[in-house]
Amino acid sequence: MLSAVCVGETMAMLTPAKPVPLHQATELHCGIGGAESNVAMGLAAMGMDSHWVGRVGRDGFGTRILDELSGHGVGISGVEIDPGRPTGLYVKIPAQASNPDGGSSVLYYRQGSAASAMSLGTLANPAVARLLEGAALVHLSGITAALSPECLELTEAILAAPRQGRVLSFDVNWRAALWTGRDRSVLRRLANLADIVLVGKDEAEHAFGTTDETELRRLMPDPAVVVIKNEAISAIALERDGTRSEVPALSVDVLEPVGAGDSFAAGYLSGILFGLDQKASLRRGHVAAACTLTVHGDRGPLPDASRLSAILDSTDAEWAAIHVAGGHFTTQDRSLQDQSLQDRSLQDQSLQDRRTAP
Numbered sequence: 001m002l003s004a005v006c007v008g009e010t011m012a013m014l015t016p017a018k019p020v021p022l023h024q025a026t027e028l029h030c031g032i033g034g035a036e037s038n039v040a041m042g043l044a045a046m047g048m049d050s051h052w053v054g055r056v057g058r059d060g061f062g063t064r065i066l067d068e069l070s071g072h073g074v075g076i077s078g079v080e081i082d083p084g085r086p087t088g089l090y091v092k093i094p095a096q097a098s099n100p101d102g103g104s105s106v107l108y109y110r111q112g113s114a115a116s117a118m119s120l121g122t123l124a125n126p127a128v129a130r131l132l133e134g135a136a137l138v139h140l141s142g143i144t145a146a147l148s149p150e151c152l153e154l155t156e157a158i159l160a161a162p163r164q165g166r167v168l169s170f171d172v173n174w175r176a177a178l179w180t181g182r183d184r185s186v187l188r189r190l191a192n193l194a195d196i197v198l199v200g201k202d203e204a205e206h207a208f209g210t211t212d213e214t215e216l217r218r219l220m221p222d223p224a225v226v227v228i229k230n231e232a233i234s235a236i237a238l239e240r241d242g243t244r245s246e247v248p249a250l251s252v253d254v255l256e257p258v259g260a261g262d263s264f265a266a267g268y269l270s271g272i273l274f275g276l277d278q279k280a281s282l283r284r285g286h287v288a289a290a291c292t293l294t295v296h297g298d299r300g301p302l303p304d305a306s307r308l309s310a311i312l313d314s315t316d317a318e319w320a321a322i323h324v325a326g327g328h329f330t331t332q333d334r335s336l337q338d339q340s341l342q343d344r345s346l347q348d349q350s351l352q353d354r355r356t357a358p
Contacts, residue, residue, distance in 0.1 A: 002273050003049040004137040005078070007158065008036030008144040009115030010054055010069070011088035011108075012061035019094045022107075032065045033090065035141050035173050035262050037074070042266025042288060043137075044073040045302055048273065051075035051131050053122070055114040061087035062114070078128040082114035092258065106258075108177065110147070119150035120157055132158070132166075137273055139265070140194075141171040142187050142207070146178035152186065159193035167273070170194035171265050174203035192220045196272065198265050200229045213238060225278070227285075229264060235285060237278040245278035250290045253325035257293060263300070264289040283312050283319070290324040300327055 013033040016025035037052045044050035052074050056062030058081050065087065066076050088110035110116065122128055132138060138158060145155040159168055170191050187207045191197045197220055204211050208219055213228065217238050220226055228236045232252070237245040267288030271281030287308065291300030302308055311322065311329060321331045 001047075001049040002136040003051070003131075003134050004040070004043045004139065004269075004273070005051045005053055005131045005135040006036040006040040006043070006139040007053045007118075007154075008034060008141055009088055009110070009113065009118075009147060010034030010037040010052065010056070010065050011090050011110060011113070011115075012064060013090055013092055015092040015094065022091065022093050028091075030064065032068050033092070033259075035143055035171065036139060037065075037069060038259055038262035039139050039171075039266045039269070040074045041069065041072040042263050043270055046266060046270035046284075046288075048137075048270060049075070051078060051135075053078035053128055053131065055080045055082050055085075055118055055122075057081070057085055057087040057114045058083050059087055061089065075131075078125065078131045080114075080122070080125065082117060085112060085114040085117055088113035088115055094256070113147075115144075116148040116151060118144070118147070118154050120153055122154055123157065133164075135166055137167045137169060137269060139169045139171070139269065140190075141173040142190065143173045143175055143178065145186060145190055146175065146182060155190060156193070159190055163195075167196065168194045169196040169198065169265070169269055171261070172197070172199040172203050172207050173261070174200070174207050176206065179206075188219055192222045195224045196269070197223045197226045198229065198261075198268070199226070200261060201231060204228065213244075227268060227282075229261060235264070235268075235282045237282060239278070243278075245282065247279055247282040247286060248320065250286050250319075251323045252290045252293045253323075254293045255295060255326075260289040260292045263292040280312060287311055290329075291327060294324055294327050303329055 010032055011034055013031045014028045016022060017027035017029050040050045040052040052069055056065050056079060062081060066079060069076055090109065091107040093105045140155055140158060145152045159170065172187055172191060184207060201211050204216060208216060210216060213236065217226060224240050226238045230236060232249050234246050234248045264285040268281045268285035271284040288302065291302055294300060303311065307329065318331060323330050
């Protein structure tokens with residue numbers, strides 16, 4: 001099984017149990033959230049041996065993070081527990097019914113967190129060294145680089161290290177609050193060290209000063225591919241040899257956008273690791289993102305294997321007819337529905353045969 005290692009910060013997440021302003025909330029739901037661990041969970045769901053490397057505090061929030069990641073099939077042997085620094089925390093405030101266009105908002109409490117103390121010393125941890133040595137994919141993001149000077153050194157060291165068969169991916173994951181007063185040109189340097197760069201078109205303007213495809217490839221000439229996530233329109237893969245692949249996004253009834261970019265990354269990267277071409281990998285990314293967009297959380301469940309296969313193997317016309325709402329994929333094209341039903345019927349018949357066999 002292919003192994004993936006995602007390095008970064010995971011925080012405890014609190015959010016009002018009801019869609020009310022924070023000051024009116026009487027109950028808060030406790031969960032976890034972190035770009036890299038979201039990708040790790042997505043890769044595990046996609047059938048990879050997935051691990052998360054990071055640091056948490058010796059507190060209940062840290063324990064919650066480790067328990068939840070383990071429960072989603074993510075390895076935590078490379079996690080360090082800090083005896084003094086706390087686990088980072090953020091509060092996600094849902095969009096208000098009185099202002100549906102206002103969107104959700106987030107408050108971060110991460111300064112001085114256990115994760116901010118990640119450093120080059122993290123690489124000296126024998127468990128971390130073993131994971132990185134055996135990984136087919138190592139995934140990082142611009143978030144980690146902004147947590148502290150030591151985290152920046154760690155990120156750059158991993159990206160600059162000899163590949164030894166590994167693929168290094170870097171998701172820009174622009175967070176304006178983290179880069180206030182900082183030199184954002186660091187992001188370009190880090191991205192150019194990666195093999196695969198993922199960036200939202202809206203992020204590119206802030207991080208690199210342009211959304212132009214040609215200019216972005218000029219600014220990052222070294223990665224094998226730069227993937228531009230063009231919000232609800234499409235995703236575009238720009239390869240180093242000039243090849244351009246574009247796949248339109250699925251039609252989705254969006255419930256909550258948080259986490260969709262991480263789900264896209266997991267879907268796309270798993271496709272690349274499994275040897276799929278750019279078009280198929282971009283489709284996997286779109287499907288994973290669509291599942292997350294329709295739930296209140298950072299990751300939505302994927303369709304069952306037969307349904308997922310039918311979606312990914314659909315023609316361009318069938319793909320364009322797919323609509324996603326409430327985690328369900330529907331289409332006006334009967335051939336895709338019929339194929340999925342046929343596959344399910346064959347599976348049910350096979351199961352029945354096994355049950356009745358002597």
